[in-house]
Amino acid sequence: MERLQQLASARNLSAKVAAVVVTYNRKALLLECIECLLDQTVQDQLDIIVVDNASTDGTREALASYENDGSLIYLNTRANLGGAGGFSFGMREAAERGYGWAWVMDDDCMPEPTALEALCAAAESLDGKYGFLSSKVLWKDGSICAMNVQRKTVFKNVEDFSPELVPVEMASFVSLFVPCQNIRRFGLPIKEFFIWTDDWEFTRRLSRELPCYLVTSSIVVHKSERNLGANIATSEIDRIDRFGYLYRNDVVLYRREGAAGFAYEVVRLAGHVLRVLFRAPDHRLTRVRKLVSGTAAGLKFYPVIEYPGGACPDD
Numbered sequence: 437m438e439r440l441q442q443l444a445s446a447r448n449l450s451a452k453v454a455a456v457v458v459t460y461n462r463k464a465l466l467l468e469c470i471e472c473l474l475d476q477t478v479q480d481q482l483d484i485i486v487v488d489n490a491s492t493d494g495t496r497e498a499l500a501s502y503e504n505d506g507s508l509i510y511l512n513t514r515a516n517l518g519g520a521g522g523f524s525f526g527m528r529e530a531a532e533r534g535y536g537w538a539w540v541m542d543d544d545c546m547p548e549p550t551a552l553e554a555l556c557a558a559a560e561s562l563d564g565k566y567g568f569l570s571s572k573v574l575w576k577d578g579s580i581c582a583m584n585v586q587r588k589t590v591f592k593n594v595e596d597f598s599p600e601l602v603p604v605e606m607a608s609f610v611s612l613f614v615p616c617q618n619i620r621r622f623g624l625p626i627k628e629f630f631i632w633t634d635d636w637e638f639t640r641r642l643s644r645e646l647p648c649y650l651v652t653s654s655i656v657v658h659k660s661e662r663n664l665g666a667n668i669a670t671s672e673i674d675r676i677d678r679f680g681y682l683y684r685n686d687v688v689l690y691r692r693e694g695a696a697g698f699a700y701e702v703v704r705l706a707g708h709v710l711r712v713l714f715r716a717p718d719h720r721l722t723r724v725r726k727l728v729s730g731t732a733a734g735l736k737f738y739p740v741i742e743y744p745g746g747a748c749p750d751d
Contacts (some may be wrong), residue, residue: 463520687734
């Protein structure tokens with residue numbers, strides 16, 4: 437920590453963290469998130485980059501005072517790129533501006549005051565030998581947030597949150613800490629995913645090559661509406677179209693795991709179909725059709741990984 441603080445005091449961006457916050461039409465939550473970032477105990481190491489996915493709720497005006505006093509950098513994508521596009525946009529900016537680390541989060545992520553300090557301490561203890569670090573994510577009532585539980589393996593969730601460092605293979609973008617050198621090396625999140633699975637796919641890319649960890653002393657609160665994961669069987673019918681992205685993108689994720697990934701995906705999809713048929717309250721055929729069409733789209737979906745500055749991994 438002391439070494440990082442000394443470097444940061446020299447205003448060297450390569451020794452600083454860029455908090456990349458992606459937002460869309462949730463200015464009240466965004467303002468709360470920004471205040472949490474401004475309350476971090478290692479403030480001198482932190483810059484805030486807000487990526488606005490073309491909000492129409494007065495987000496830019498709400499941020500004017502922060503922008504004017506230098507508290508944050510505001511970037512507008514000029515179109516709604518989805519979460520995946522927003523994170524790709526923001527992480528590209530962090531890497532190309534020369535920051536040492538990107539600390540990535542949604543606008544409804546509320547880091548506790550020592551969240552960044554714990555991540556920096558873990559990074560230093562590992563001597564930079566890691567792909568990414570991830571915070572422990574709680575829901576509003578203090579329980580573990582179901583949608584942000586890290587994967588200990590590609591197929592198994594973390595269950596034990598007691599160790600300080602838990603090896604993981606996949607994590608969400610709700611407080612992900614990644615060295616920008618790894619973004620330059622492994623590429624950006626796939627913007628074409630639009631929503632869902634962009635975080636799983638990106639973090640799995642890193643964990644194939646480098647050890648990655650959940651840092652349990654770094655705590656954030658995810659103020660999502662419900663403490664539930666995505667579930668096509670119980671979701672409101674007007675949100676079912678979104679699941680096409682989930683099933684399409686998951687094909688890309690799991691086919692990279694070879695035979696084990698194929699088997700997992702087949703069993704998983706069969707389970708989801710049965711869940712819809714036996715538990716969905718309505719529109720069961722519509723739900724199954726969306727699951728099938730999304731999966732079929734994934735079989736033909738081969739997105740290209742982009743790199744900051746247009747660089748290729750061998751450059």
